Amino acid sequence: MFFRLTGIKDISDKNYTLELLIEADDAATVKKFLGDQKVIIIGLEIYHGDVTDFGKSYIVVKYGDTLVKIIGNFEDLEQFVKYVFQLELEVIDANYILGNQLSETQVQEIINSAREKQIASKKAHQERLKAAQAAEKINFNDKKLQKAYQAIDDIVNQIDQLMEIGGSKIQPNTRKKLDDTRSEMGKLRLATNYDKIIEELHSAMNLIVETQDFLLDLLENDKIFAINPETKITNVDIIREQTRLAKANLLQVLGAQMSREETMYASLGHLKIFTQYLTRDFNFVLSNKPLFLKQVFKGIEIVSLFVLVELIVLTVLNPVLKLSLSLERVGVVFIYIAVFSLLFSFFNHKIRPQTSRAYLGWLSLIILVYAALMYLLKVLLIF
Known part of the structure; x- marks a missing residue:
């Protein structure tokens, strides 16, 4: 069977685009062949049509101990052979699929001529490379x-x-x-x-x-x-x-x-x-209202806890710093903030609403509970 290849091969800083049919038993064989030739595969699929609709000529290249048949869309056989030699493949045989096929002698002349031109081109490239290295x-x-x-x-x-x-x-x-x-x-x-x-x-x-x-x-x-x-x-x-x-x-x-x-x-x-x-x-x-409200509520909780810690530190250091803080007033403020912080902490870690409407509803409930607790504490503690 034949596989249609679309690929690229880089040789001496020059890219060659490949549009070829390759004969093989399976895709794995083709991929191994192309991999050894350092071909970048863009597309590879089984070709179901007539090979003569794709190209008029074929070449046979040597790959290890096997021979690989390749169909190309070239009008001139000499041009096809020259192109394959540029791809650094060793051509063994070539001819037209249909029509006026060339004799074995004519084919060998084309192959030998293309091989000599490729050798000369490669030698010239090596000389340019040496000159470039010297300049470098x-x-x-x-x-x-x-x-x-x-x-x-x-x-x-x-x-x-x-x-x-x-x-x-x-x-x-x-x-x-x-x-x-x-x-x-x-x-x-x-x-x-x-x-x-x-x-x-x-x-x-x-x-x-x-x-x-x-x-x-x-x-x-x-x-x-x-x-x-x-x-x-x-x-x-x-x-x-x-x-x-x-x-x-x-x-x-x-x-x-x-x-x-x-x-x-x-x-x-x-x-x-x-x-x-x-x-x-x-x-x-900002684009997610529930998430935004969640971060705001977390921020309120953290700030209130920070204020509580600050009040405790200032109270402890009051004799040293001589801040003249009224312990009674500090205690009242501490209770107000502590209750507030506990309510928000419970809300953030236990309730976890999923919509902005739920957040606003629970916020209203927190305010009511907070007001009720403060009223009870005020009545009981008379502050």
Whole structure:
């Protein structure tokens, strides 16, 4: 059976788009073959149509001890053979499927010619690479360029990781942008114009952040979780913010011109991230009335407890600090606040209403109970 492949292969900082039919017994065999060829699979499915509708020619390549037949949509057989040699595959046989098939001698001439051209092209590339490495050694003496080259390596690694993690979820146009950016990063190692390098690096980092945000938006719900039951901050939020902080720090090290937001991340660091988390939680609380009221009631409880502790401390230290506090008055205030605090504490930890209407109803009841208790205490204790 044949499998239809849509994929990409990166060779010498150049991307080749693959649209081929590959003959194999099962998908696992095809994936192993493509994996060994370092092909990024975008799509792979069984082809149910007639192979002649897909392409007019075929080639046979050597893969270990086996031969793999591949169908391509090329008008000219010589062009197809040349293309496959560029993919660093060893062609054993080739011909047209239908029509005027070539003789074995003609096929071998085409294969030998394509092989020689590929060898010459590879040799020329190696020479250019050596020249580039020599130029790089000269440029590496510049400390600013050293930092830029290190940043280039980091960004290439980030792009590779992003494409590996994203896989088929990355849109084709975005994948092409990432491939083009990766190729551009390789060329930048030959550049000496520091400002131009920084500009390209900034653009690459923006693309990485945008792509990561897109992938995070596609993340399944079971893979998103809050870092704490009391907050709306999730693992996704942490990944987003840490990426933006890392981007800003790198731009700052390189001395790049940054946007206002990037400057805030670089200047405030983790404090900026904390304010982002706080703002998100605060906005959520404001949009959720029951949750907002719950936080208000908790705040009242905490403040009243704090006041009680402060009264106790001041009473104990009164002889030392000579504050001239009236113990009778302090006792009265203490009773008022203690009863108030106990009522709110009981409400917050035992009642736990689920709607804003319930909160307001219970608040009215608390006020009535508080007033009744104060009246009874006043009658009984006569204060």
